[in-house]
Amino acid sequence: MPWPQTLIAAILAALLAAAGAGCGEEGESGAGDPDAPSGAEGITVYSGRIPPEIGPLIDLYEQRSGKDIEVRFGETAALAAQIVEEGENSPADVFFAQDAGALGAIEAEGRFEQLPAATLERVPARFRSRAGEWVGTSGRARVIAYGEDVDPDDLPDSVLDLTGEEWQGRVGWAPINGSFQAFITAMRLTEGEDVARDFVEGMLANGVQPYENNIAIRDAIAAGEIDVGLINHYYVAQAKAEDPDYPVEIHFPPNDLGSMVNVAGAGVLAGSDQVGEAEAFVDFLLSREAQEFFAGSTEEYPLIDGVAPDRSLIPLDEIPHPALDLSRIDDLEGTLELLQSSGAL
Amino acid sequence: MVAAVAALPAAYLVIVCADDVGATVETILRSRTLEMTLRSAGLAAAVTATTVAVAVPLAFLTTRTTLPGARAWATLLSLPIVIPSYVGAYTYVAALGPSGMLQDLLEPLGIERLPGIYGFGGAWLVLSLFTYPLVLITVRSAIVRLDPRLEEAALVAGRSRPEVFRTVTLPQLRPAIGAGGLLVALYVLSDFGAVSLLRFQSFTREIYISFQSSFDRGATAALGLVLVALTLALLALYTRTRRQGGYYRSSPGAARPPRPAPLGRWRWPAIGACSLLAALALALPLGVLLYWAGKGIGDAVDWGSVGTAAWHSLLAGGLAAAVAAVAAITISLLTVRYPSPASRLLERAGYAGYALPGIVVALALVFFGTRIALPLYQTLAMLVVALAIHFLPLAIAAISASLLQVPPRLEEAARTLGRGPVATFATVTGPLAAPGVAAGAALVLLYAVKELPATLLLAPAEFQTLATQVWTETTFGQYGGAAIPALVLVLVAAPPLYLLSGEAVHE
Structure with a gap:
């Protein structure tokens, strides 16, 4: 069967020629473009x-x-x-x-x-x-996103209340996500280690559903898989841009880091x-x-x-913005340790 | 030289870990590391066993029987290989998630939640569905190169067909099955996207957490080393599949195509099984993609940019396939014809680049690229080398399995008759191993076009590929926009797969 080599050779030659031509084109257009600033590379x-x-x-x-x-x-x-x-x-x-x-x-x-x-x-x-x-x-603010089945009046004033019995199995979070981890780090810094640990463990005991990222949480709320989720505020706006009837809304819990910026x-x-x-x-x-x-x-x-x-x-x-230094939320090791030892990650 | 370049990712890990040996040892010895290693190994074992069980019978069905439309089936059932596993996982979550599309359909029947796509079961199903073509392609190309005379001799000698299959055919295919299975197992170890969407805690996820969350390159590298060790262990296992015996035909002359086995009444169950597989691995994900594309079509699709991206994908992928094929031929010739501890080490070092997550391979090349090849850094050449290194084992597996089937006596005869080593390769070895080389190159191409992390870090600036477009759109949450480049990715990959499947069909 002689064709494979011929074919491979032909494809190779074509690719190389095209690659060469492509480089040539770029070079020419760069040189010939009257708008290009002379000398200064961007x-x-x-x-x-x-x-x-x-x-x-x-x-x-x-x-x-x-x-x-x-x-x-x-x-x-x-x-x-x-x-x-x-x-x-x-x-x-x-x-x-x-x-x-x-x-x-x-x-x-x-x-x-x-x-x-x-x-x-x-x-x-x-x-x-x-x-x-x-x-x-x-x-970007952290918010509580909620779906159609939730009465806005029932939403908590503090994200810490999501460990309550009425939210059993209804909440989603994304422990692997950077924004979420920054949020937990901020909680450790402003509310203390104990509050943060109680929150994480309480959420786990309450059957919180883990997702990959903010978008996955948002979509799960829209699909009715969960009722509320912890995400960044603008993801919902993006979905509404694609579909104005997108069935998810956002809530800024007035009391604490639930809406950390x-x-x-x-x-x-x-x-x-x-x-x-x-x-x-x-x-x-x-x-x-x-x-x-x-x-x-x-x-x-x-x-x-x-x-x-x-x-x-x-x-x-x-x-509300507690005295929080964003420069310090790169200190994530303690957060990872907390999430891993509690079984969230 | 080739192998030295291929070993760069492993070298990078060693260099980073050497910075702080204490921390490395501590990371490796954590009980969590062991737990995650076992979980990933378990998943890899389950997926590998499943893919072999599905793909080997399928390979026979599409080469050795009167299955109607065998070549079309072979192409169709190889296609899932081009669906990036994270895209596959997305579509499965959308379709079969607790409140996915299927649940929507079943809602009138009172079903409010579907059980378990998340966790081990989902990861096992999805990864199996999108990796079995690796075994299918390697095994099919090996079946075609089998000498039917051995089997015929056994039949004439009075053995029954099943017995011949077990004692003659299957043993000859062991290297190909081993190679395909190895590729599946290593892919599962390196996969991050699918396991993560399906919420299976795996070893790669651990690597991503350490790298993404704490920007801790030391821990990332230490965990990477564990993955390399796991790879070496798997390779040792694989080497056993091709240890004893020759796999080449003993006498000269062209292999004659065997007479296909008539399926008779079994035709219908066979077609049914193929259809079921096509439905799960192809129709379902493509259906979901089409549905999303349909929803997104309201927004104007920028076909020009999709076209450019398709061209970029093919350009980088094609060049990477060519480079990887040449490198793999060199390495395979060494290991098959001149097996020695040194040549085996070379081959194995190359596998590290495949079992590691793409981001680790990419960072290794960033490290070396900015230090020893700065003029090439972030050029097309750099990207091509990165893709070739990352997917080299795909080519090695296919090519070394086919070289094993070339009788060394033919080469020796050519050399005795005065041909040089290069001429011998060009006129004897090359043509005989051609189907394997083509299969290897095609595999590299197919994986290169869907590669993401290395492309993002190493391509020339603003060099968009189909994979980066899918990424941009999903990052922005626009599934409609993501579905179109994803569908084009499948279309682009179909022709090489069709050519590949043609290899196995004799008019």
């Missing part, structure tokens, strides 16, 4: 936020500044690990992460540049690194050869336009003064 952003959550902003910035931005999309934790492994040779200039924990981990590795005070001061102190190495760009944020990497450009981009993320984009398209909380969140959300100031 910055590279490692983004834990996916294209729909950031793409339009990148386009806008490119138009404005005339500079090219290269974006590498990935999962926040994977990108953080990648930056650490790359060390000094990292091609990244900016790390745009989905949660403060990953930013804290990069800060702890000493891989961030100090940000300019003007950028930092655009957001309240509780939404940025204490050392000024990263800054929050949008806020975490941030997505960004920092400039040490070793960037374009620190100025990178800083300008981070600053742009805190511009009015960018903040309005976060508020409108992803329904997150804008963090600068003068931009209001979506009307369906309670104002950021009304969410």
Whole structure:
């Protein structure tokens, strides 16, 4: 049977030719593009936020500044690990992460540049690194999501009440998820180890259902598999964008960390050869336009003064915020130990 | 050299662990590590046994019998291999979850909750359904290369058909079954997406927790080393399947296709079994995907970007398949023709890259790429090398099983007649082993097109593939948008599978 080699050879030749042609094209278009800034290579952003959550902003910035931005999309934790492994040779200039924990981990590795005070001061102190190495760009609140079968009046004022008998087997959580773990870490820091342990163990004894992530919880509520779940506030808004009748609503428990606010944020990497450009981009993320984009398209909380969140959300100031330092919620070992020894993980 | 590159992931783990040996030992010795190892090993054993039990009879049915539409069945039933196991798991949860689509249908009958897709049972079912084609493809390509004369001789000598099957046919297929089973077992060990969606606590999940939650590279690497050790143990087991005896034909001449066994009345149960499998492994997940795609079709689908992504997937996957095939031929020739402790070690080092979760392999290449190959870092070449390393064992398994069936005497004759080693390979060994090489390359291609973590970390910036599109959309919770690239992934993979199945059919 002579065909396999011939075929393989032909496919190989075609692929190589195409790869060559592809490179050629890119080279040409780069050189011939009149809009391309001469000499200045654009910055590279490692983004834990996916294209729909950031793409339009990148386009806008490119138009404005005339500079090219290269974006590498990935999962926040994977990108953080990648930056650490790359060390000094990292091609990244900016790390745009989905949660403060990953930013804290990069800060702890000493891989961030100090940000300019003007950028930092655009957001309240509780939404940025204490050392000024990263800054929050949008806020996400922990909420109790609930389904059609739940009377909103029955919802608890505190997430701690979900260990009560009436919630037996009706609650979902995602112990493997970063946002959830940040929430438990925050609970340990503000309410104490004992409260956090009692909560986790109480939930387990109450038949809490474990899910993979926020979206899985949300979908399980919609399907009627569970009645309530602990998730980030904007996931429901996203589902409603696809289907206005999506049968899940959100509740901000007024009393405690049930609606703790975490941030997505960004920092400039040490070793960037374009620190100025990178800083300008981070600053742009805190511009009015960018903040309005976060508020409108992803329904997150804008963090600068003068931009209001979506009307369906309670104002950021009304969410109780205990003295919680987001820089410290990268301390996850105790949380993992708690989740593992109690059997949640 | 080839094997040294293939061993990079394992080398990376050793380097990271050497940073803090005490912590490494502590992590490895935790009772939790042992518990999770046993759980994963149990799942791997169950899935492997199931896939062999399903795929070996199927391989015979589609090569050696008068099953109507044998080639079409073979293609169709190999297709589940292209459904990423996490996508498969998603669709199964959607369809068979406690309040999934099936429960919706049964609701009028008063059924409010379905039992147990979550846990061991679900993980076992879903992983079996999406990995059995590994055994099917390897075993089918081996059956085609069997010399029917041995079986005929046994029949003439008065043995019954079942006896011939047991004593002549099956033993000759042992290396192929072993190779396919090994690939399944290692895949199960490395899988994260499916087990995690189906809520089965596995070893890989432990690795992800340590890496994702505490950004602790030391613990991640230590657990990775345990996985490498487990892989080596499995490999030792596998080597036993091909220890004794020759698997090649003893006399020269072309293998003659055997006369297919008439199925007669058994045709209908056979078709029924094939249909059932196709329904579970293909129709159900594709049906769910189509349903989601239908719901999402209201939003404009950007076909241009899906097309580009499909091209990128094929480009990276095709090149990775070619690189892996060449590397695997080199390694397999060494281990099959010149077995020695050194050559065996080379082969085994290569398997580490397959049993480790993609993210660990990707980080290993990030580590080495930025230190010793910076100009190549995050180029297409880098991605191709990463994919080739990750899936090299798929090619080795298929190719070494087929090289075992090439009689060394033919090669020796060619050499005696004055041909050099390269010419001998090109004119004798290569053509005889071609079906195995094609199968190996196709397997690498099929796995490379659905690979995610390494693609995200190592591809050129903004190099979207079908897998990254599926990821983007599911991350955003848009199943409608995710379903379309997932369906295209299946379409793209169908032609190579069809060609592959044609190998086994004689007009």
